Amino acid sequence: MSELNQFNNMCKKSSDELTHDTSQLDEVLKVYKNKPGSMITILQKAQDIYGYLPKDIIRYISQETLIKTPIIYGVATFYTQFRLQPVGEYLILLCKGTACHVNGANEIEQTICDELNIQNGETTEDGIFTLNNVACLGCCSLSPVMMINGETYAKMTPKKARSILRDLRKKSKLNAGKEDQV
Amino acid sequence: MKIIIGQGSCGIAAGADKVTVAIQKELESRNHPLEIELAGCCGTCYLEPIVDVVSDNGQKTTFVSVKPEHIAEILDFAIHQKQPKDAVIMGDNDQASLDKQVRIALRNAGVLNPEKIEDYLANDGYKAIQKCLQEMTPQDVIEDVKISGLRGRGGAGFPTWFKWQAANQQKATPKYIVCNGDEGDPGAFMDRSILEGDPHSVIEGMMIGGYAIGANEGIIYVRAEYPLAIKRLEIALKQAREKGILGKNIFGTGFDFDIWIKAGAGAFVCGEETALIASLEGQRGMPRLKPPFPAQKGYWGKPTNINNVETFANIPWILLSGGSAFAALGTEKSKGTKVFALAGKIQRGGLIEIPMGLTLREVIYDIGGGIQDNKAFKAVQMGGPSGGCIPASLLDTPIDYESITATGAIMGSGGMIVMDETTCMVDMARFFLDFTCKESCGKCVQCRVGTKRMLEILERITNGEGKDGDIELLEDLCQKVKDGSLCALGGTAPNPVLTTLQYFRDEYEAHIYEHRCPAHNCKKLLTYTIKEDLCVGCGACAKKCPSDAISGEPKKVHSIHQELCIQCGTCKTVCTFNAIEAL
Numbered sequence: 001m002s003e004l005n006q007f008n009n010m011c012k013k014s015s016d017e018l019t020h021d022t023s024q025l026d027e028v029l030k031v032y033k034n035k036p037g038s039m040i041t042i043l044q045k046a047q048d049i050y051g052y053l054p055k056d057i058i059r060y061i062s063q064e065t066l067i068k069t070p071i072i073y074g075v076a077t078f079y080t081q082f083r084l085q086p087v088g089e090y091l092i093l094l095c096k097g098t099a100c101h102v103n104g105a106n107e108i109e110q111t112i113c114d115e116l117n118i119q120n121g122e123t124t125e126d127g128i129f130t131l132n133n134v135a136c137l138g139c140c141s142l143s144p145v146m147m148i149n150g151e152t153y154a155k156m157t158p159k160k161a162r163s164i165l166r167d168l169r170k171k172s173k174l175n176a177g178k179e180d181q182v
Numbered sequence: 183m184k185i186i187i188g189q190g191s192c193g194i195a196a197g198a199d200k201v202t203v204a205i206q207k208e209l210e211s212r213n214h215p216l217e218i219e220l221a222g223c224c225g226t227c228y229l230e231p232i233v234d235v236v237s238d239n240g241q242k243t244t245f246v247s248v249k250p251e252h253i254a255e256i257l258d259f260a261i262h263q264k265q266p267k268d269a270v271i272m273g274d275n276d277q278a279s280l281d282k283q284v285r286i287a288l289r290n291a292g293v294l295n296p297e298k299i300e301d302y303l304a305n306d307g308y309k310a311i312q313k314c315l316q317e318m319t320p321q322d323v324i325e326d327v328k329i330s331g332l333r334g335r336g337g338a339g340f341p342t343w344f345k346w347q348a349a350n351q352q353k354a355t356p357k358y359i360v361c362n363g364d365e366g367d368p369g370a371f372m373d374r375s376i377l378e379g380d381p382h383s384v385i386e387g388m389m390i391g392g393y394a395i396g397a398n399e400g401i402i403y404v405r406a407e408y409p410l411a412i413k414r415l416e417i418a419l420k421q422a423r424e425k426g427i428l429g430k431n432i433f434g435t436g437f438d439f440d441i442w443i444k445a446g447a448g449a450f451v452c453g454e455e456t457a458l459i460a461s462l463e464g465q466r467g468m469p470r471l472k473p474p475f476p477a478q479k480g481y482w483g484k485p486t487n488i489n490n491v492e493t494f495a496n497i498p499w500i501l502l503s504g505g506s507a508f509a510a511l512g513t514e515k516s517k518g519t520k521v522f523a524l525a526g527k528i529q530r531g532g533l534i535e536i537p538m539g540l541t542l543r544e545v546i547y548d549i550g551g552g553i554q555d556n557k558a559f560k561a562v563q564m565g566g567p568s569g570g571c572i573p574a575s576l577l578d579t580p581i582d583y584e585s586i587t588a589t590g591a592i593m594g595s596g597g598m599i600v601m602d603e604t605t606c607m608v609d610m611a612r613f614f615l616d617f618t619c620k621e622s623c624g625k626c627v628q629c630r631v632g633t634k635r636m637l638e639i640l641e642r643i644t645n646g647e648g649k650d651g652d653i654e655l656l657e658d659l660c661q662k663v664k665d666g667s668l669c670a671l672g673g674t675a676p677n678p679v680l681t682t683l684q685y686f687r688d689e690y691e692a693h694i695y696e697h698r699c700p701a702h703n704c705k706k707l708l709t710y711t712i713k714e715d716l717c718v719g720c721g722a723c724a725k726k727c728p729s730d731a732i733s734g735e736p737k738k739v740h741s742i743h744q745e746l747c748i749q750c751g752t753c754k755t756v757c758t759f760n761a762i763e764a765l
Contacts, residue, residue, distance in 0.1 A: 037482075039464035040447050044406065078466040078623075079447035081406050098369030098563065098599045099525035101613050110755045114726070135450070135617065136368035137407060139195045140523060140599075141227035141531030150409075152195035158755050 018056045024049045025057065033065045039075050043082055052083040080134070088123045088130040090168050093147040097136030100143040108144050109133065111158040115165050128172045129165070183260060185216055186234040188292060190223030190378045191410050192371075192532075196230035197249070204250035205233075208257055216260065222379020224292025225283075226276060227532035235260045244272040279530055279549045284511060286519050287335075287495040288535045291379030296414050299421035302382040308427050310498035311389045315435040320350060323394040327497070329505030331517030336362055336453070336490030337568065337594045338670070339516075339583045345487055348477035349395035352485035357397035360481065360488040361388055362458060363404040363411070366450035367566035368617060370597035372521040373491035375533050377404065377411035380495065381418035385428070385441060387494030390501060392439050395487050400441035403458055406448060415443055450567070450621035454669045455480075455488050457623065468623045469669035490595065492521055512538030516582035526563075526599040527554045536581070543577040546600060557602040560701075561685070565594025567614045567621075568674035570681025571607060590681040592674065606703035607686040608693055612640035614678035618671065628666025632659050633675050640679070646706040648694035657683065705751045708764040714739045716761035723753035723762065 028045040032038040042061060047053055053076055062069045076082040092112065096105050109131075113119055116129050123130040139145045142154035146161070153164060169175060185205065189198050202218070209216055224232065229246035233256060236242045245256055245266075252269035259266050285291075294301040302308070314323050328343035349357060361384060365373040377384060388400040404412050419441055422428040430438045444462055451457045452467040455476050461467035462481055480486025496518065500508045508518045516538040522545065525531045529551030536545060542562060546552065553559050561571040570591035572579065579585050586593045601610070619633040636659050639652050660676035667673045683690065692700050699707040712723075712732075717739045724732040724740055731747040734740030742753070754762040 037462060037464040040461065041445070041464075044445060044447060074466055075464070079449050081447040096368070098566065098597065098613070099531075101368075102526045102599060102601055102605055102610075107751075107755055110751065114752065114755060134407070135366065135448075135621075136370075137191075138365070138371035138374045139192050139227075140369055140371055140525035140597075142192060142195050142230070143525065145195065152191070154195045159758060 018060055020050060020054055020057055020060075022057070022060060025060070029061070029064050039065070039067065039072065040079070043072070043076055047082060052086050055084075086123075087132075088127050089172055089174055090129050090148050092129060092131045093134045093137065094120075094131060095135075095137040095139070095143070095145045095147070096133045097138075097140060097143070099140035100136075100145055103143040105144040107158055108146065108156045108161050111161045112146075112165065115162050126174055128169060128174050183216060183238055184219055184236045185256075185260065186219045186221050186236060186295075188222070188224060188230060188232040188234075189220040190227075190292075190375055191408070192223055192227040192375075193230045193232065194410070196227075198231040200250050201231045201233065201248050201253065204253045205257070208253050212257070212261075214257075214261060216257075219295050220297065221293060222291045222296050223375045223533060224280075224379075225288065225375070225533035225535075226272075226280065226530065228530050229272065229276060229532075245269050246272050246276070275551070276530065279534075279551065282544075282549050283535050284519050284537050285535045286499050286508070287376060287383075287492050287521050288379075288533065289499060290383060291375055291533075294380065296379050296381055297417050299382060299418065299425060299427075302380075303425075306498075306502060307382055308386055308422075308498075310501040311386050311393070311427075312433050314390050314393055314501060315433050315437050320394045320396065323390060323501065324350060326501060326505040327394070330500045330508035331505075331512075331515075332493065332496055332500060332508065333516065333583065334490055335492035335496070335520065335595065337367075337565065337592065339593060342489060342493055345477060345489070346391060346394045348475065349397075349485050349487040352478060354485055355396070356399060356484055357395055358481045358484060358486040359388055359392045359395060359397045359400045360458070360462070360486055361400065361402040361491060361494055362453065362455075362488050363402055363408075363491045364446045364452045364458060365405060365408075365491075365595065366448075366453050366621075367568075367595050367597050369525055369563070369566055369599045370523045370595050372523050372533060372596045374408050374411055376491050376495050376521075377408065378414055381411075381415045382422070383498055384415075384491055384494045385418060385422060387489075387497035388441060389428075389432075389439050390497050391487060391489060391494065393437060395485070397485075397487070398438045398440070400439065401462060401481070402441060402443045403446055403452070403462060404443060406445045412443060412445060419443070449623075450617070451623045451669070451671050454671060457669070458488065459486065466623070468625050469671075471668060492596070513580065513582045515584055520581070520593070520596060522596045522598045524550050524598050524600065527557065527602040527605070528552075528600040529554055538582045539580050541578050541580050542572065545581065545598070546577070550600065553600065553602050557604065559600070560603050560605055561601045561607065563591075563599040563601065563610065563678075564597065565592035565674075565677070566597045567618050568592055568670065568677055569594045569597075570677045571601070571610060571685065572681070573685040575685075590677065590684055592677070604701055604703060606644070606699050606701040607682045607689045608640065608699075609644050609701075609703055611679045611682045612637065612644050615640055615675070618675040622671065622675075626667045626669075626672055628663045629668075629672030629675065632663035632666070633672070635659060636663070636676070636679060643690065643693045644699075644704045644706070646693070646697050646704070648690075650694070652694060653683065653687070653690055702765055705764070706749045708749055708751075709744065710742050710747055710749065710751070710753060711763050711765075712740055712742055713761045713763050716759050718759055718761075720759075722756045722758070726752050726756045728752065 258264040457467040
């Protein structure tokens with residue numbers, strides 16, 4: 001225990017002070033913190049709450065579960081689901097599975113990158129879109145496929161991709177009142 | 183009279199949600215209440231969204247590729263027996279391809295409502311576990327599974343009874359039974375469809391397995407990328423508990439059993455048993471040395487048996503129909519049926535279940551309907567990143583564990599990606615290496631570094647910078663990665679390279695020595711030109727070209743200066759008139 005505190009204090013920087021509200025996370029921790037083997041579940045729920053895993057929250061989880069932060073980081077960086085950076089309003093999951101690859105997923109990716117001016121893993125400057133390539137969404141017979149905020153778009157073509165992105169940009173909350181510019 | 187709407191992930195992606203809403207609206211406006219049911223995926227993903235109209239006497243009419251504007255016609259047909267004009271009824275060819283299949287693991291998918299336990303109970307549901315608990319000893323159960331010849335459907339094909347026996351003989355308690363639903367193989371979706379379409383049969387299979395090995399706790403490890411599967415499983419578990427099928431003293435026999443779900447967080451290597459166990463324990467999913475096998479020391483060091491989703495889905499049928507009924511199907515060493523996910527350049531993409539022993543040709547042409555756009559078949563990829571590409575010359579290979587392994591591919595979990603003449607085989611190998619390189623957990627040097635070096639060589643070749651000796655270096659690395667890796671991920675990672683080298687060596691040579699990609703796929707080896715008849719002179723390509731290689735006057739045909747072109751392909755993606763040709 002004292003060893004852990006020492007470690008945590010050693011790593012502590014002012015930028016890591018707890019800035020997020022933890023009331024929802026506390027409910028999760030109440031259920032899982034004493035249940036061995038629950039780290040992945042805790043991180044999944046934390047990501048549901050905050051949209052990503054903020055540094056201060058990882059430290060907070062460490063304090064509550066008495067599991068050291070490097071171990072938590074180790075888990076968080078091992079699995080593709082976890083994000084250490086915030087994402088845009090629309091999270092584009094572009095399927096790069098085998099079937100999608102064979103049916104032209106690369107062209108779709110190029111189109112998205114060109115339209116939004118970002119690369120895989122990046123977020124647009126206006127914070128509207130994030131592009132994430134994923135290994136397989138399991139909708140292979142409708143390839144190429146992309147999923148945006150839970151909705152699946154099937155049989156993509158570069159043209160279709162562009163028009164979907166333009167429509168979403170118009171609908172974006174962050175763009176409210178600025179439609180004329182699009 | 184009832185209307186069934188196919189609502190698997192694929193159906194929803196194709197628009198089943200919108201169709202459902204349209205049907206509800208139309209029924210409301212007509213003030214004609216009709217029973218609407220949902221079902222999982224019946225396998226014909228290429229025809230989604232699918233709406234079945236089932237008349238009172240049980241006659242079923244299947245409407246395919248349904249759009250919201252077809253709804254009025256479909257309801258006219260359902261209520262007034264009026265023949266539809268635009269809505270399409272499933273054709274004879276599609277029906278014939280369904281009829282060629284034998285459905286055991288998929289027996290209920292697309293037929294029953296996965297969110298209603300009553301449907302499952304009315305179709306022999308939970309009768310197999312009742313039979314086991316009331317009439318059979320655990321040893322009888324294992325014996326029947328042994329007679330069935332069922333082998334693990336996750337990929338390795340290890341006899342299921344053998345694993346159960348090993349776990350059964352362990353003295354330590356508690357024991358655990360785990361369902362591996364971490365379907366990470368890109369291009370495979372069998373487990374997703376079964377979990378979404380028939381979660382109860384997996385639950386029942388796990389209960390039987392639990393009884394056979396002496397476990398009272400089951401865990402289903404599902405990919406987090408399958409939210410619908412998790413939702414349907416949660417519903418199914420809740421319903422089973424309410425009916426007393428899960429819980430204490432099941433069917434009054436004194437047998438206790440319950441199941442919980444663990445959502446995976448995305449790591450291909452967690453399909454490996456020991457990595458999956460590490461992940462269940464909340465750690466990084468890294469494999470460890472075997473022995474001890476999970477049957478000896480698994481979850482929290484206790485005896486643990488892990489089987490795949492499809493394996494469990496077969497179990498209730500086997501116990502009810504008898505192991506010999508299952509063994510009557512298939513070949514001598516590969517018994518029963520196997521589910522495959524047909525995708526890629528195939529006409530009828532979707533999920534199929536066939537008896538083992540059918541040839542690849544029968545599956546691809548008779549059931550899959552052949553290649554899209556009448557192009558030539560080039561290869562079929564089986565076994566995902568651990569498998570290989572089987573060429574046209576081996577199309578008459580029977581599908582069973584031994585014959586597929588002999589080609590250099592593996593049966594795998596059942597992904598079958600069909601490729602035509604436009605698919606570059608070197609690029610395919612690069613694609614899979616890119617995947618395994620990212621998914622390598624990093625524990626073994628040969629796998630961690632070796633896959634990276636192989637990927638670099640393959641990238642070089644597809645970028646037109648291949649050099650003499652690359653092929654030999656690849657072959658050498660393949661062997662070293664195979665030999666030096668602890669788990670199957672590394673052990674099989676070279677397979678896509680080895681099989682493409684074996685069957686398509688000429689394509690590698692064409693890339694390296696002739697600087698051309700025979701499939702016209704690798705960008706850096708292509709020549710981009712503008713088709714004069716299609717170019718309208720909009721200037722979009724010229725504006726986007728990063729090397730200013732395109733010129734032309736507004737509204738007039740543009741041209742590409744080859745000496746400036748860097749083959750980035752941007753012009754082709756921005757052109758909305760398909761005027762850019764790449765050869």
